[in-house]
Amino acid sequence: MKSFNRRKLITASAMLAVTAMTVAAVPANAFSPKSEVGVTSKEIKLGVTLPMTGAASPGYNKVPAAMKAYFDYVNANGGVNGRKITLVVKDDQYVPTQAVAKTNELILKDKVFALVSPLGTANNKAVAASVNPGKRGVPVLFVNTGFSGFADSKKYPTTYALLPSYVMEAKIMAEYIKDNFAGKSIGLVYQDDDFGSDALAGFKSAGIKFATTVGYASGSQSASTAAGWVTKLKAANCDVVILFGVSSATAAGLGTAAALKYAPQWILGSVGGDATTIKASGVPAGVLYNAVGASFLPATTDTSDEYVALFQSIYSKAVPGSAFDNNVLVGMNSAFVTVQAIQAAGKNPTRKSLLAAIDSKGSTFASAALIPLNYSKTSHVGYNGYWFGKYSPTGDLKPDGGKYTVYTTDSGSGAVVKSTYKRPAMPAKGLPN
Amino acid sequence: MRKSSKKHSTQLSNKVRLLIFIVLGFLIYLLSNNVDELRVYQGAQVAFYVVGIASIILLTGYSGQVSLGQGALLGVGGYAAALSHLNWKLPIPLTFAVAILAAAGAGALLGIAAARLSGPYLAGATLALAVGLPSIANQFTALGGEQGLFFDVGFPPESLGEEFTQYKWFFWIASLATLIAIFWLQNVMRSRYGRTWKAIRGSEVAAELAGVNIARAKVLAFTLSAGLAGLAGALLAMTIGTVSPSAFPLALSFSLLTGAVLSGVTTLGGVMIGAVTLVALPEIVGTIVNRAGASEAVATNLPHIVMGTLLILTVVFVPNGPVEQMRSRRVKKEKSL
Numbered sequence: 001m002k003s004f005n006r007r008k009l010i011t012a013s014a015m016l017a018v019t020a021m022t023v024a025a026v027p028a029n030a031f032s033p034k035s036e037v038g039v040t041s042k043e044i045k046l047g048v049t050l051p052m053t054g055a056a057s058p059g060y061n062k063v064p065a066a067m068k069a070y071f072d073y074v075n076a077n078g079g080v081n082g083r084k085i086t087l088v089v090k091d092d093q094y095v096p097t098q099a100v101a102k103t104n105e106l107i108l109k110d111k112v113f114a115l116v117s118p119l120g121t122a123n124n125k126a127v128a129a130s131v132n133p134g135k136r137g138v139p140v141l142f143v144n145t146g147f148s149g150f151a152d153s154k155k156y157p158t159t160y161a162l163l164p165s166y167v168m169e170a171k172i173m174a175e176y177i178k179d180n181f182a183g184k185s186i187g188l189v190y191q192d193d194d195f196g197s198d199a200l201a202g203f204k205s206a207g208i209k210f211a212t213t214v215g216y217a218s219g220s221q222s223a224s225t226a227a228g229w230v231t232k233l234k235a236a237n238c239d240v241v242i243l244f245g246v247s248s249a250t251a252a253g254l255g256t257a258a259a260l261k262y263a264p265q266w267i268l269g270s271v272g273g274d275a276t277t278i279k280a281s282g283v284p285a286g287v288l289y290n291a292v293g294a295s296f297l298p299a300t301t302d303t304s305d306e307y308v309a310l311f312q313s314i315y316s317k318a319v320p321g322s323a324f325d326n327n328v329l330v331g332m333n334s335a336f337v338t339v340q341a342i343q344a345a346g347k348n349p350t351r352k353s354l355l356a357a358i359d360s361k362g363s364t365f366a367s368a369a370l371i372p373l374n375y376s377k378t379s380h381v382g383y384n385g386y387w388f389g390k391y392s393p394t395g396d397l398k399p400d401g402g403k404y405t406v407y408t409t410d411s412g413s414g415a416v417v418k419s420t421y422k423r424p425a426m427p428a429k430g431l432p433n
Numbered sequence: 434m435r436k437s438s439k440k441h442s443t444q445l446s447n448k449v450r451l452l453i454f455i456v457l458g459f460l461i462y463l464l465s466n467n468v469d470e471l472r473v474y475q476g477a478q479v480a481f482y483v484v485g486i487a488s489i490i491l492l493t494g495y496s497g498q499v500s501l502g503q504g505a506l507l508g509v510g511g512y513a514a515a516l517s518h519l520n521w522k523l524p525i526p527l528t529f530a531v532a533i534l535a536a537a538g539a540g541a542l543l544g545i546a547a548a549r550l551s552g553p554y555l556a557g558a559t560l561a562l563a564v565g566l567p568s569i570a571n572q573f574t575a576l577g578g579e580q581g582l583f584f585d586v587g588f589p590p591e592s593l594g595e596e597f598t599q600y601k602w603f604f605w606i607a608s609l610a611t612l613i614a615i616f617w618l619q620n621v622m623r624s625r626y627g628r629t630w631k632a633i634r635g636s637e638v639a640a641e642l643a644g645v646n647i648a649r650a651k652v653l654a655f656t657l658s659a660g661l662a663g664l665a666g667a668l669l670a671m672t673i674g675t676v677s678p679s680a681f682p683l684a685l686s687f688s689l690l691t692g693a694v695l696s697g698v699t700t701l702g703g704v705m706i707g708a709v710t711l712v713a714l715p716e717i718v719g720t721i722v723n724r725a726g727a728s729e730a731v732a733t734n735l736p737h738i739v740m741g742t743l744l745i746l747t748v749v750f751v752p753n754g755p756v757e758q759m760r761s762r763r764v765k766k767e768k769s770l
Contacts, residue, residue, distance in 0.1 A: 052729070052733035053733050053734060053737065061733075064729065065729060089729065089732075089733075090719075091733045093684065094679060095679055095680065095682055095685075096673055096675060096677055097669060097673050097680050097685075100673045100674075101475075101478065104470075104471055104474050104600075108469065108470050108471035108474075109471050121579065121580055122579055122580055122675070123679075125580055125581065125583075125675055126674060126675040126677070126680070129583055129585065129673070129674025129675050130673045130674035130675070191579075192571055192572065193571045193579035193580070194580045195579060217568045217571045
């Protein structure tokens with residue numbers, strides 16, 4: 001009997017010892033809430049795909065350095081809840097196959113917490129179809145495209161738009177034309193695809209009548225095809241010509257028209273009105289002079305704007321010698337909004353809490369834009385408006401009369417209204433808390 | 434006369450070859466169960482590159498014609514698969530068949546023109562095709578414009594279990610299609626047609642004197658090569674879930690050519706080398722660059738530079754590819770014995 005008890009005691013203590021050892025061997029965090037992919041106690045890892053090389057890269061290839069410049073600024077000031085933000089950059093050459101391959105690397109190998117500012121409509125569509133971040137629960141913050149479809153939170157549950165859509169842009173542009181060029185004959189050059197058809201839909205709903213329209217196939221734009229556009233526009237006696245295309249088309253159109261001494265009042269879409277890209281196409285920025293352009297961020301030369309002043313000083317220290325243009329401003333602003341989203345996601349952010357934070361608090365995030373953010377439980381729409389201005393001889397867009405007049409609208413049939421939005425003051429030192 | 438034993442060492446019997454392919458398939462199956470999701474995705478990529486490179490080897494290596502526009506034929510296949518799936522709701526294996534037929538049809542038309550061209554003229558014509566064809570999609574709304582169309586082959590069957598990922602499913606489909614395509618291509622190469630093409634590549638005049646109808650043989654090579662390219666295009670479309678003009682850029686045609694040169698353009702044996710290099714090299718270089726902490730400009734441009742250097746080295750030192758080089762060295766050794 002005694003021996004049996006002793007055996008029982010030995011067995012019990014052995015079991016106890018094994019249990020204790022097992023418990024000791026299990027990492028401590030097994031008992032705290034499971035940490036999220038891409039988040040450690042010291043770091044939050046984000047990823048971006050965009051064209052860093054190839055024909056589509058000029059201009060866009062400045063975005064990652066701009067984003068990193070702001071993240072590094074935040075990191076140097078204590079990071080987000082003590083965690084440093086790192087950005088993994090992958091070059092997709094503007095090819096959907098590459099975008100899918102690189103996004104897979106980001107999610108499956110680099111194990112990023114979220115994707116930030118992935119660029120291009122076709123690329124984002126392919127990524128949504130193949131990688132399916134929605135199903136994996138991976139947040140896709142602030143896609144860098146104006147295609148209105150990405151704001152559809154049913155189809156793309158983890159994707160958030162940031163830029164105003166092309167439809168919004170066309171509707172607001174129409175309003176500007178009615179106010180400033182009533183009675184003039186108007187011509188339109190557009191890209192003959194979804195980008196252009198979004199614009200056509202916007203102009204149509206605003207009731208703009210064109211003297212002539214010129215559609216060009218994506219990729220066909222060159223000095224020689226642009227000569228054809230100019231002939232057509234000249235023949236229709238257009239006083240005002242809207243160039244609603246990509247930068248290379250804007251460059252070809254303006255460059256060729258200048259060579260042919262054709263000088264209507266130009267109005268440029270926001271996608272194509274970037275001086276850096278136009279210069280990279282071999283056309284001097286001077287051709288932009290006096291053209292009308294649109295933006296949702298303050299003018300990049302407006303150093304009286306507190307965001308522009310701060311971002312400029314951060315960028316010039318991080319990337320000395322590189323011009324501070326709209327690509328840089330867009331990149332830094334996206335990074336700025338991203339930091340707030342992560343902050344709002346709580347002390348130990350998870351992918352779920354990040355998405356919930358944008359839904360519930362996204363509309364109150366500070367940003368450099370002169371237009372409010374429109375995030376809510378039912379809306380993944382970011383900015384919804386534009387202001388108009390004219391280009392200086394050096395290709396910088398400046399607001400009419402030195403004052404930003406902002407119009408907002410939606411991608412549907414909603415009216416264009418003059419915005420009364422007053423941007424709240426920037427958080428101290430540009431560090432959201 | 435008795436067949437020499439040497440012939441046996443290079444030419445396997447059909448039964449043995451079939452057995453090798455089945456074993457290969459089984460090995461791929463085992464592999465797919467033992468690697469993570471990223472690797473099975475890359476495996477699917479390797480598969481469509483293998484078929485695409487094989488289509489160039491058939492055309493250039495065997496029939497002596499040059500195509501700089503293979504990417505456009507991949508595009509025809511990809512769009513045919515996506516359209517037939519969207520509009521006619523065809524099951525996936527049939528969409529692949531449609532892709533092959535559509536691209537082969539386009540290839541036959543191109544081949545008829547190509548048979549009258551040669552050298553730089555043919556290269557120029559196919560190059561124009563690669564530049565021009567994808568933008569056609571922008572002209573017709575049925576083709577989805579710049580945004581493209583979806584091509585969704587659907588989720589893996591539930592019987593495979595919940596853990597079975599979408600990419601593993603893609604990998605299985607792509608591997609099976611590739612094994613069948615390569616087996617078929619080997620058969621064609623060993624047939625009368627294969628020998629005819631080799632004769633033409635050796636000397637057109639000699640082949641013609643021997644009674645070969647050069648034009649017909651060339652058109653046939655172009656058609657079959659295009660059919661393979663169409664299959665590659667459908668597999669590519671499957672792995673990215675969409676087709677769009679930008680998925681079939683000029684760079685794709687050049688990548689496939691690069692892969693074919695790295696593989697050795699005169700033999701099918703090395704086709705894996707080029708395909709694996711195309712998929713793995715950018716990632717390997719990227720990892721090294723990241724570890725070394727190089728600047729962004731270096732990190733983004735180095736993969737292109739390394740690929741270019743590799744291409745030049747291949748052309749200079751192993752112009753017919755590593756596999757052919759080893760074979761010829763072995764033959765030389767046997768002769769000298």
